Each structure stands twice: as C-alpha cells, then as structure tokens.
Amino acid sequence: MHRLLDLWLGIEPAQRLRLRQTSLAMALMGLCAPLLHYAVSVAHDPRGPLLWAWTAASLGGMALVYAAIRSGWSRRFADPSLTSLQIAFAITSGAAGYALAGPMRGAVFPVLTLVLMFGMFQLRARSAYALSLFALTLFGLAMAAMAWLRPAVYVPAVEFGHFLMLACMLPAVAVLTARLSRIRHRLSQQREELARALAQLQAIATRDELTGLPNRRQMQALMDQELLRSRRHGHDFCIALLDLDHFKRVNDLHGHAAGDAVLRAFAQAGQAALRATDVLARWGGEEFIVLMPDTAMPPALAGMQRLRQQVAALRVDVGGGEAVAITVSIGLTGHHPGDTLAQTLQRADQLLYQAKHQGRDRIGTEASADIDGLA
DSSP states (O other), rough: OOHHHHHHHHOOOHHHHHHHHHHHHHHHHHHHHHHHHHHHHTTOSSSSHHHHHHHHHHHHHHHHHHHHHTTTTTGGGSSSTTTHHHHHHHHHHHHHHHHHHHHGGGGGHHHHHHHHTTTTTTOOOHHHHHHHHHHHHHHHHHHHHHHHHHHTTTTTHHHHHHHHHHHHHHHHHHHHHHHHHHHHHHHHHHHHHHHHHHHHHHHHHHHTTTTOOOHHHHHHHHHHHHHHHHHHOOOEEEEEEEEEETTTHHHHOHHHHHHHHHHHHHHHHHHHSOOOOOEEEETHHHHHHHEEEOOOOOHHHHHHHHHHHHHHTTTTETTTTTEEEEOEEEEEOOOTTTOOOOHHHHHHHHHHHHHHHHSSSSEOHHHHHHHHHHH
C-alpha cells in the first residue's frame, strides 16, 4: 500500500501535498460524473452523447492537471499546485454540467461551493475575486442560454432566481477567501520575523560579537563533538591555544578602540590562514583557540606556522596615521587517546606558557617541551 501511495503521490513532502489536493479534486469530479448521469437518466434526456463527452472532458482535464504536477512540469509556475487553473476548469465543467443536468441542476450549486472552498486556503485575494466573477459570468451565460433554448425545463424566472442566489453567494465566498489570504500573509510574515529573531539569538549565543568568531560556549560544544568522533572512529585532532603578544601594551598606548581593531584584524588573518575544516574561536580576552579535526601533529604544526607568519606580517591601523604590528604565541598539542578534553586543554595551556617564556612569537609543542626537559 505504501509503495502504491509513493508511486501515486511521490516521496517529496511538498509534492505529496499538492498531489493529495489534486487527487481529492479528481475524486470529487469522479463522484459528480455518475450523479450527472443519474440526473439525465431520471429526466429521460436524450442528450447522452453530450453527457459522455462532458464526462471524458472533465475527467481527462483533471488527469492532465495531475500529470502536470506529478511530472514536475508545473514547478515552472509561481503556484506549482495550479490551484487557480484547477478551480477555473472545475467551474467551467460545473457550468456545462448545469446545462446538462436538467431538473436536477440545483445539485451543481453545492458542488460549486466545494470547488471554491477548495482554493480558500491557497488563493490570493485577487485570484479569489477573479474566479468568483468568472463563475458568476459563466453560470449566468449558461442559465441565460438554457432558459432561451429549453424554457420548459429551465424556466426563465427560476433561472433568474438561481442567478441572484449565485450573485449573493459567490462574492461572500470571495470575501471570505480574501480574508483568509490576508491572515495567511500575516502569519507568513510573523513566521519570517520569528525565524530572523531566532537566527539572531542563535548568533548571539554562539558568536563573539566583536570578532564574529565562534565564542567559548560554541567552541566547547564543537570540541566535545570532535572528542566523541575521535573515540568512535579513532580520528586524530589537535588543539592550539593562541595569545596575542603584548596586547595590554596596545590598549595602554592606543586605547581600547585600537585593541578592538587588533582583535578583529587578528580574527580575519587567522581565518584566512586556516583550512576550511579548522575552527578559530575567541576563548577570552586576547586569547583564541583553534580546533583542527582529523589532523595529526605535522600538518597541524605547518598550519600554525602559516598562521603565526601571517599575523606577524600584519600592520593594523589604529588611527592617527599609526599602525601597530602584532605577534602571536601558540601552544599546540594533539589529543591523546584516553585523555579528557580538559587534560588536552591543560597541555595546550602549558605549551602556550612555554612559548611565552621562550620569547613569544613562536609555537610551543610537545616535542620542544621534551627537548627542554632533556636539557
């Protein structure tokens, strides 16, 4: 059963919804056909060939609409559901059915109401008014024509009453549809505003406002995820703690605005020096952190050397025609299997302190720590 539904409706959610609506319209049209045949048979109307032509045209037209949607051809239009086209076709079919139904033609009016309600939750106000006017015009012509051709069955006074009833009903349906359209539009705007607000809150919660980099909370979550991946699949990853050298001096000599400019310039240069898979985040103050997923020590060291050299080449404009040079000290370590994340971070912090102690603008690694220990 599921396979048959997938074959009939497809598997894409939006497409399935369109095809469900069209299938419902086809079912309604299929139900109307035998009812019209019954009405003609009761009235002993000799116009059988016309009735069969109406049946073929009505069901065939809906089948073509279904095929256009199911094949994806309708996606080239603003409304891939072809709602207005389906309703206009159903109105035309209903007007023709009214002309064929004879004494039981009143049964067409509830069907017409259902047809118009079909588009209530999709049509825009302008389309609703246009389709209501189209229906009133087409049914009015059908009533006038049948009152002139078959006045004994389609009594002119009765047809005029039917027309007045439609003239009251159809505008009311159009107004209701227009109101629903405006409500849908307001809800859509509210959803968009809510989505923007949520995106802003997400950015505030995960991004550093000054540099635009991931903040400490976001980086902690990313490192936790990488630790789980490493334990599950045995991947290596490296972490580097970075600290801008003599940053306090920049603030003292040039002011905090200059310090902010230096932090932003460092963030841009750091991101440009890293690979797309590496993550640079602000850890706090002038301290930053780099996560290098799926990376062993030699490539990680090469990446940090590239970042260090790019930062050393920076000249940051701090106003007043002055530019300051900055350097960065780095503590780089690979995660050891069995260690906690806190242990890896502590090791990176110790290596950063070592780089600072050895003169700054350099990278502290476990290899250099081992050499210092032997000395």
